[in-house]
Amino acid sequence: MSEGIPLFPLSFEVNGRAVELEIEPQESLAEVLRNRLNLTGTKVSCEVQVCGACTVLVDGLPVSACTFLAYEARNKKVLTIEGLAAPDGTLHPLQQAFVDESAFQCGFCTPGMILAARALLEERPLPTEEEIRASMDGNICRCTGYLPIVHAIQKAAQALRSRS
Amino acid sequence: MSEKKREFYVVNHSVPRGDGVAKVTGQAKYASDVVLPGMAYAKLLRSPYAHARILSIKVGEAEAQPGVFAVLTGDRLEGLNPYYGHAVKDHPVLAMGKVRYVGEPVVAVVAVDERTAFQALDHITVQYEEMPAVLSVEQALAKGAPILHERTFAAGGFRGFEADVSAGRGTNICQEAHVTWGDADKAFAEAAAVVEGEYYYPMAYAYAMEPYVCVAEVNESGVTCYSSCQHPFIVRHDVAGVFNLPVSKVRLVVPFVGGGYGSKSYTKIEPLTAACAWKARRPVKLQLSVEEAVLTTRSDDALVRERTAVDAQGKLLARQATIYLNTGAYAENSPLVCEKAANRAAGPYRIPNARIDCYGVYTNTAPASSFRGFGSAQVTLAAESQIDEIAEKIGQDPLAFRLANVAERGEVFFPKSRPLDGDLKSDLKKVADLLGWDKPLPKGKGRAVGCTASDAGAYPVTSAAVRVHGDGSVSVLTGSTELGQGSHTIVAQIAAEEIGVPFEKVRVVGSDTAITPFDRSTGASRTTTLMGRAVLEACQDAVSQMRAMAADVLRCPVEEVTLMRGGVQRGADRLDWSQVLARYFGLPDGEVLGRAYLRKAGDLSQLPVFWELGCLGVQVSVDEETGRVHLEKLAVVGDVGLAINPALAEGQDLGAATMGMGIGLYEELIYDGEQLVNNSLLDYRVPRFSDLPEELHLALTENQDGVGPYGAKGGGEGSLNPISSALVNALYRATGVRLRRVPLLPERVWRALRDARHGRESCPAPTKQDAKSRREAG
Numbered sequence: 009m010s011e012g013i014p015l016f017p018l019s020f021e022v023n024g025r026a027v028e029l030e031i032e033p034q035e036s037l038a039e040v041l042r043n044r045l046n047l048t049g050t051k052v053s054c055e056v057q058v059c060g061a062c063t064v065l066v067d068g069l070p071v072s073a074c075t076f077l078a079y080e081a082r083n084k085k086v087l088t089i090e091g092l093a094a095p096d097g098t099l100h101p102l103q104q105a106f107v108d109e110s111a112f113q114c115g116f117c118t119p120g121m122i123l124a125a126r127a128l129l130e131e132r133p134l135p136t137e138e139e140i141r142a143s144m145d146g147n148i149c150r151c152t153g154y155l156p157i158v159h160a161i162q163k164a165a166q167a168l169r170s171r172s
Numbered sequence: 173m174s175e176k177k178r179e180f181y182v183v184n185h186s187v188p189r190g191d192g193v194a195k196v197t198g199q200a201k202y203a204s205d206v207v208l209p210g211m212a213y214a215k216l217l218r219s220p221y222a223h224a225r226i227l228s229i230k231v232g233e234a235e236a237q238p239g240v241f242a243v244l245t246g247d248r249l250e251g252l253n254p255y256y257g258h259a260v261k262d263h264p265v266l267a268m269g270k271v272r273y274v275g276e277p278v279v280a281v282v283a284v285d286e287r288t289a290f291q292a293l294d295h296i297t298v299q300y301e302e303m304p305a306v307l308s309v310e311q312a313l314a315k316g317a318p319i320l321h322e323r324t325f326a327a328g329g330f331r332g333f334e335a336d337v338s339a340g341r342g343t344n345i346c347q348e349a350h351v352t353w354g355d356a357d358k359a360f361a362e363a364a365a366v367v368e369g370e371y372y373y374p375m376a377y378a379y380a381m382e383p384y385v386c387v388a389e390v391n392e393s394g395v396t397c398y399s400s401c402q403h404p405f406i407v408r409h410d411v412a413g414v415f416n417l418p419v420s421k422v423r424l425v426v427p428f429v430g431g432g433y434g435s436k437s438y439t440k441i442e443p444l445t446a447a448c449a450w451k452a453r454r455p456v457k458l459q460l461s462v463e464e465a466v467l468t469t470r471s472d473d474a475l476v477r478e479r480t481a482v483d484a485q486g487k488l489l490a491r492q493a494t495i496y497l498n499t500g501a502y503a504e505n506s507p508l509v510c511e512k513a514a515n516r517a518a519g520p521y522r523i524p525n526a527r528i529d530c531y532g533v534y535t536n537t538a539p540a541s542s543f544r545g546f547g548s549a550q551v552t553l554a555a556e557s558q559i560d561e562i563a564e565k566i567g568q569d570p571l572a573f574r575l576a577n578v579a580e581r582g583e584v585f586f587p588k589s590r591p592l593d594g595d596l597k598s599d600l601k602k603v604a605d606l607l608g609w610d611k612p613l614p615k616g617k618g619r620a621v622g623c624t625a626s627d628a629g630a631y632p633v634t635s636a637a638v639r640v641h642g643d644g645s646v647s648v649l650t651g652s653t654e655l656g657q658g659s660h661t662i663v664a665q666i667a668a669e670e671i672g673v674p675f676e677k678v679r680v681v682g683s684d685t686a687i688t689p690f691d692r693s694t695g696a697s698r699t700t701t702l703m704g705r706a707v708l709e710a711c712q713d714a715v716s717q718m719r720a721m722a723a724d725v726l727r728c729p730v731e732e733v734t735l736m737r738g739g740v741q742r743g744a745d746r747l748d749w750s751q752v753l754a755r756y757f758g759l760p761d762g763e764v765l766g767r768a769y770l771r772k773a774g775d776l777s778q779l780p781v782f783w784e785l786g787c788l789g790v791q792v793s794v795d796e797e798t799g800r801v802h803l804e805k806l807a808v809v810g811d812v813g814l815a816i817n818p819a820l821a822e823g824q825d826l827g828a829a830t831m832g833m834g835i836g837l838y839e840e841l842i843y844d845g846e847q848l849v850n851n852s853l854l855d856y857r858v859p860r861f862s863d864l865p866e867e868l869h870l871a872l873t874e875n876q877d878g879v880g881p882y883g884a885k886g887g888g889e890g891s892l893n894p895i896s897s898a899l900v901n902a903l904y905r906a907t908g909v910r911l912r913r914v915p916l917l918p919e920r921v922w923r924a925l926r927d928a929r930h931g932r933e934s935c936p937a938p939t940k941q942d943a944k945s946r947r948e949a950g
Binding site for chain 1: 186191192193194195196197198199200201202204205275378379380381382383403427429430431432433461462655656657658819820823824826827829830831852853854858859860861862864868
C-alpha cells in the first residue's frame with residue numbers, strides 16, 4: 009500500500025464474524041472487502057453508484073460498496089454474497105430461485121442483485137411486480153432483460169413465506 | 173413445429189446452468205478477481221488530443237516515485253513488434269510517434285498498487301504538437317483531409333473475409349465492401365414506386381459490466397494472460413506476434429467473463445499488459461474503469477442512404493444503399509463490421525436487384541469494433557424502416573407486405589450463399605399472433621414487426637476434446653468462453669446426452685489455450701452450432717473407441733457389440749462405460765480421449781454456417797406531452813433449429829432485444845468536438861428494471877434445420893437487430909411522424925411531433941455530426 013499514509017483501525021462484523029483491520033482513510037468498503045478480506049464476490053463496475061453491482065448490506069440496508077467509505081462501516085454488520093447461504097452451504101431461497109429461474113447470465117451483477125433483493129424482501133416480504141421493478145431499479149443487469157430476475161424474486165418470496 | 177427426430181434425455185431441456193451455484197454464492201472467479209503472487213498494477217496516461225505528434229515524453233520523475241517499478245512508452249518497446257491487429261496491424265501497443273484519439277494510451281506506469289501507479293501519472297510530462305483532426309466521416313473523406321494511417325497494411329489471417337485491404341492507401345477509408353446483383357439502376361428506372369431516405373444509427377457502448385481487465389506474467393515459459401476476453405486463440409496469435417513467440421509459449425486463460433456482447437471480441441489490452449509485465453519483470457494487472465472501457469471499444473455509428481423499389485404487383489424490385497461507418501482511430505474488427513453491414517443491408521427478402529456500397533472510415537475518435545449483431549443493427553434501421561415506408565406508399569399492410577416478399581425457407585436470397593435455413597414467414601406470423609396484430613389500438617399507440625437475417629457463425633474452424641474417465645464421469649475441454657450465454661452448460665448437456673451420463677457428472681474445462689483445443693472465436697453466435705457440434709462429434713469418437721474396447725474385453729467382433737445409453741450390450745451382457753474402461757485398463761481411472769476438428773468442409777463448406785434470424789414485434793405508447801416512447805409489449809420468436817437449453821435460448825433473445833431497445837430509446841455516445849462527453853454510467857443510460865415491457869412473449873421455432881448438433885443454429889444476436897426499426901415504425905403508426913434516427917429520445921420525439929403539427933420536416937439524419945446540434949437534440 010502507499011507509503012506515508014497513516015493507517016487507522018477498523019472494527020466491524022463481516023458475514024457474522026468480527027473483523028479487526030488497519031486501513032487507509034480513503035479505502036472504500038469494496039476495496040477492503042475485495043483486497044484485504046479476499047471477498048471477491050462483491051463486484052465493482054460503474055464506480056459511480058449507478059449500477060448496483062457492488063451492493064452489500066450494512067446493518068441490513070443496501071449500500072454501494074464502491075463509494076461507501078470502509079470507515080463508515082465501523083461497528084456495523086456487513087453482509088456480502090459470501091455470507092448469504094446457510095453455514096452448511098444450503099443456498100438462501102433467493103440464491104436458489106436465481107439458479108432455478110436462470111436469473112443471470114454472466115453473473116457479474118448477481119451478487120449485488122441478490123443482496124438488493126434480500127433487502128427488499130426484508131422490508132416487503134411479498135412485493136408486487138411493480139414494487140419489485142421500482143425497488144430494484146438501482147441494479148443494472150446487461151444480460152437478462154430483467155424478467156427472469158423478477159420471477160426469481162417472486163419465487164423466493166413465496167419460498168420464504170412458506171418457510172416462516 | 174416439425175416432429176423432433178429423436179427423444180432427448182438432457183438436450184432440449186431447460187436444465188439449470190452448470191455455473192449457477194458459483195455465480196449466486198460469489199465463488200465464480202472472473203479475470204478481475206485474479207491475484208498472482210508479487211503482482212504489480214498498471215495505470216495509463218491517455219492522450220488529451222485527438223490528433224497530435226508526440227514530441228517528447230519525460231518519465232524520470234515518475235520512475236523515481238517510491239513504489240514505481242517501471243514506466244513504459246511507445247519508444248521503450250525495443251525487442252517487441254509494437255503493432256498488432258487481426259484485420260490490419262495498425263494498432264500500437266502504446267502510441268508511437270503520434271496519437272489518434274482523445275483517450276489513446278500513451279504511457280503505462282507499473283507500481284506496487286493502483287494508487288501509487290495512478291499518482292505517478294502526475295509526474296509525467298508529454299509534449300504534443302497538435303495536428304488537424306477529422307471527427308466525422310464527412311471530414312475524414314473530404315479532399316485534403318488529414319490522414320490517420322500513412323503506412324500500408326497486409327490482410328491479417330483472422331480477418332474473416334476476402335476483399336482487398338483499403339487501410340493505408342492514401343485515404344481515411346479503413347475498409348470498403350461492395351455487393352451487387354442484378355441491375356439496380358435499370359430496376360429503379362422501371363419501378364412502380366420508390367422510397368428514399370437517409371438514416372443514422374448511433375455510436376453505442378456495450379457496457380459489459382466487467383470492464384476490460386488483464387493479468388499478465390512473462391517468464392521463461394513464455395507469456396501467460398488471464399483476460400476477460402471472448403476470443404483467447406486470436407488474442408494468443410496477436411500476443412505471440414508482439415513477443416515473437418511460438419503460440420505454444422503464449423497462454424490465454426479466460427475465467428468467467430462479466431459480459432461481452434461482442435465488445436470483448438479480439439485483442440484489447442492484453443499486449444499492453446504483457447508488455448508491462450515484461451518491462452517490470454513481475455506479474456501485472458491492468459484493470460480499466462468503465463470510462464476507459466468506452467475509450468477502448470465502442471460500436472461503429474452508421475449513416476445510411478438507402479432507396480427501395482417495388483413493381484406494380486407489390487414485389488420488391490431493387491435496393492440500393494450507401495453506408496458510411498465511423499470506425500474511429502484503429503481498425504479493430506471494423507473491417508468485418510463493414511463487410512457484414514454490406515451483406516446484411518438488403519435484408520431477408522427476395523430482391524432481384526441490389527447495389528450496396530459500404531465504407532468503414534477512420535476518424536480521430538475512440539476505436540469502433542464488434543457489437544452484438546455487428547453491422548446488422550446499423551443497416552437494419554434503414555432497411556426495415558423502408559419496408560414499412562414502401563408498404564404504406566403502395567397502400568399495403570406492413571406485415572402482409574413482408575409476408576409477400578420475405579425469402580422462403582430453402583431459397584438462395586443472397587448470392588453464392590447457403591439457402592435460407594429458417595422459416596421467417598412462419599416466424600413473422602407467429603410474432604403477429606403474439607402481438608395481436610389485427611386488434612384495434614387507441615390513439616397514441618402503435619405496433620410494428622421487423623425481421624433480419626445475418627450471415628453468422630464466422631469461419632468454421634473449431635475443435636474439442638472429451639475425456640471419459642474410468643468412473644464414467646466426463647470432462648469436456650472447450651475453447652469457447654463462458655460469457656454468460658451458457659456455452660459451458662450446453663456443451664455439458666450435449667456430452668451428457670451423447671455419453672449417456674447425468675448432466676451433473678460432466679465437468680467443463682475452459683478456456684485455456686494451453687489446455688483446451690483450438691476454437692476460432694466465441695462470437696457471431698457460433699458456439700452452439702460449431703462448438704456444440706465439435707463436442708458431439710468428440711463424444712461420438714469416444715463412444716466408438718469405447719465400443720471397440722468393449723469388444724476387446726468381451727472377446728468378440730465389434731459388430732456384435734450394440735450401443736445402449738451409457739454403455740454397451742452383447743446378448744444378456746450389459747456393461748456401462750465405467751465397467752468397460754475398468755476391464756480394459758485393469759485399474760481405476762483409465763480414460764478415453766475423444767476429439768473432433770471442424771473445418772470448412774462437407775456441410776460446413778457453404779458459408780454462412782447458418783443464417784441467424786431476428787424476428788420480433790413491438791407495441792409502443794407515445795406520450796405526446798413529453799415525447800416519451802414506451803415499449804409496452806414485446807414479442808420475440810427465436811428460430812434456433814433446436815434449443816439445446818430452451819430457457820437459455822429465450823434468455824438470449826430477451827437480453828438481445830433489451831439491449832437493442834436501449835439503443836432504440838436512450839443509448840448514444842456523444843462527441844462534443846474531440847471529446848467523448850458521456851463515457852460514464854451517470855450519463856450513458858442503459859435499460860433498467862422500470863423499462864421492462866408490461867407484456868412479453870418469447871417463443872422458439874425448432875425445425876431442426878441448422879448444421880449444428882441435432883439441427884441447432886445459433887441465437888443471441890437476432891432480436892437486437894430489428895428492434896430499433898420496429899420502434900421507429902411503431903412510433904410512426906402511433907403518431908404519423910417518422911424519425912430516421914435513433915435513439916428516440918423524448919426531446920427528439922417531442923420536437924418531431926411539434927414540427928409535424930406545424931407542417932415542418934423534422935429530424936432528418938445528420939449529414940454531418942455537428943456536435944453542438946446533437947448535444948441540443950440529446
